Amino acid sequence: MIMRTLMIDINSFGDDLYEMKPDDLRERIKTEALRIYDFKEQKVGREFLKEIEKGITLQVIDENWKDHLHQMDMLKEGINLRAYGQKDPLIEYKKEAYNMFVEMNDTINQKTLETLWKTDFVEVEPSRKGAPSRMMLVHRDATNMGFREGEETAIQKAGKQRGDKPQPVKVGVKVGRNDPCPCGSGKKYKKCCGRAA
Known part of the structure; x- marks a missing residue:
């Protein structure tokens, strides 16, 4: 180990x-x-290594916490069977849950150390240091999604033509279910026109 x-x-x-x-x-x-x-x-460098440690730790905690929650669900489903063995299921659940939590913490510590110690840092060649900036330039060009710069889409033009804020749709007087129907039949709304709605 x-x-x-x-x-x-x-x-x-x-x-x-x-x-x-x-x-x-x-x-x-x-x-x-x-x-x-x-x-x-x-x-x-110290700062970069601390950032790597944080990232590794968070990743390992995330993976193991998900597994722990799944195991807790499985324990919850099967713990009632302990009552057949004349044991209190609540006490057994507490013991098992605590042991599983301690085991999870040990696994997190072990996997964090293992990942950190197995991580090998390689120096980047000077020719490759400029690669991310070129990727950003390519990304900026891709933000127009195939449209030429300066050309407005039909949606953008329609939005500029209106100019003012969109107005909410106004609904007429709201008719209650037990109110007389507005069609003039004399029946309640729920028995007349409200039946279709």
Whole structure:
């Protein structure tokens, strides 16, 4: 797991690995991990690395939170079966939910570290640095959606011809369902013309 998550080969510690106490081994792994982190920080800069950390953390939290909510729904559906085993479903639900939450937090921490440590930063060639600006120019040209610049569409022309604000549609006197019908039949509106509406 250490090799997969932190990219540290503990076999490179040599024969000292088998003679180390657990605390010493933990400290050696921590020192090695910090050395890798410092190398990445020097390569891309502290601020950029912090932004990358934020992005990775948010992405991992989002993925795992969705999975956690799905698991909670599944737990909620099946927890009542615990009553057959003479166990209180509410207490069992609380225990299971807490264990699932702790497991989710551990998974988030592990996947965040794994993704950050596996991320490799590559320097961009000077010829490629101008590419985003060219892409923006292409994008600006595409905003006219095929129309030549300066040419107005029929919709734009119609909008300018009106000039004033659009007026709301005015509805005549509203007839209630139990009012006499405006057609003059003497019946209630709901029994006469209101039946079709």
